[in-house]
Amino acid sequence: MxxxxxxxxxxxxxxxxxxxxxxxxxxxxxxxxxxxxxxxxxxxxxxxxxxxxxxxxxxxxxxxxxxxxxxxxxxxxxxxxxxxxxxxxxxxxxxxxxxxxxxxxxxxxxxxxxxxxxxxxxxxxxxxxxxxxxxxxxxxxxxxxxxxxxxxxxxxxxxxxxxxxxxxxxxxxxxxxxADLDTAIAEGKQKIAEAGATGKSFAIADGWKEGSTVSIRMFGEGALVSQLGIQLGLTNAWQGKTDEVWGLGQTDVEGLTGLKSPDLHFFYNASDGTDVFADGLAGNAIWTSLPFVQQGNLHRMPDGIWTFGGPLSGKQYIDQFVATYAG
CATH class of the missing domain: 3.40.50.1980 (Nitrogenase molybdenum iron protein domain)
Incomplete structure (x- = not known):
């Protein structure tokens, strides 16, 4: 035109x-x-x-x-x-x-x-x-x-x-x-393997609170950031239903009780400042009984790492995986 x-x-x-x-x-x-x-x-x-x-x-x-x-x-x-x-x-x-x-x-x-x-x-x-x-x-x-x-x-x-x-x-x-993304994946995978962490479990989520109800959005194997973790040699532990476009599923705190692996790390994003995991679930007996909470394997991602981004956001996620499993 x-x-x-x-x-x-x-x-x-x-x-x-x-x-x-x-x-x-x-x-x-x-x-x-x-x-x-x-x-x-x-x-x-x-x-x-x-x-x-x-x-x-x-x-x-x-x-x-x-x-x-x-x-x-x-x-x-x-x-x-x-x-x-x-x-x-x-x-x-x-x-x-x-x-x-x-x-x-x-x-x-x-x-x-x-x-x-x-x-x-x-x-x-x-x-x-x-x-x-x-x-x-x-x-x-x-x-x-x-x-x-x-x-x-x-x-x-x-x-x-x-x-x-x-x-x-x-x-x-x-x-x-x-090419830089491929290099980051290859180097990250090697570091995780050298740390003996290949195959270890992860879960990724975000969430929101309406009244007293906390809803949790889980990132299944098909979600972009989950696929980055899988490329690094890790295993997505979420087996619940997800949609065919985004690879996302919804649950509540009771639905997290299936995440039982002792080496599982749970990552979440709260860039808008609303942290439903730290605040909305504080004192919740089911939440505090979860293995990854009790073992301190709960990770709020640094603010501003976009879950649905391009190669540069992808590299930021890779850095977080590597720091957690091979740091």
Missing amino acids: SRTRVTALVAAVTALALAACGTTENTAEPTAATPAAGGPVTVTDSRGKEVKLDNPASKVVALEWGEAEMLVSLGVMPVGVADPKGYATWVTAAKLDAEVKDVGTRGEPSVDSIVALQPDLVVMADGRGPNLVSQLEKYVPVIVTKSSDATDNLGRMRNDLNMIAQAVGRTTEAEKLL
């Missing part, structure tokens, strides 16, 4: 008034980027749709945090992100510049705000709804990532990164990011 056409459509979208339905911090540095080569680019996204660009995109809006992290790590700072304040809370692997504009929430981004930035491209995740895609595609090219796939989340993450890299002309940077 030409810049002239986009500029004209900014005024049009205003008139239409569209609205979309829509431990210490260890921050890795994004990959140093080389200038993207010019010329037409064609990308086939997760829908199987070919998206054609006159040149690699340089002004990009990201509507999901994992995709925003990937862009920054490739050396492309988004001009707009859905909920950048939340991103700053949950994602530290690839920080946003202060100038990045807020284009609404992840669940309901603003089409007006997006189009007003005159982007070359919008990157969004599958599952946000066809209505949002169709509205945006009236004004700007859109590529849709798969975002999660519990059958092979590591492979899916690699594919999403490579697709985004192709659209922004940063394939060399993507190759380096993935």
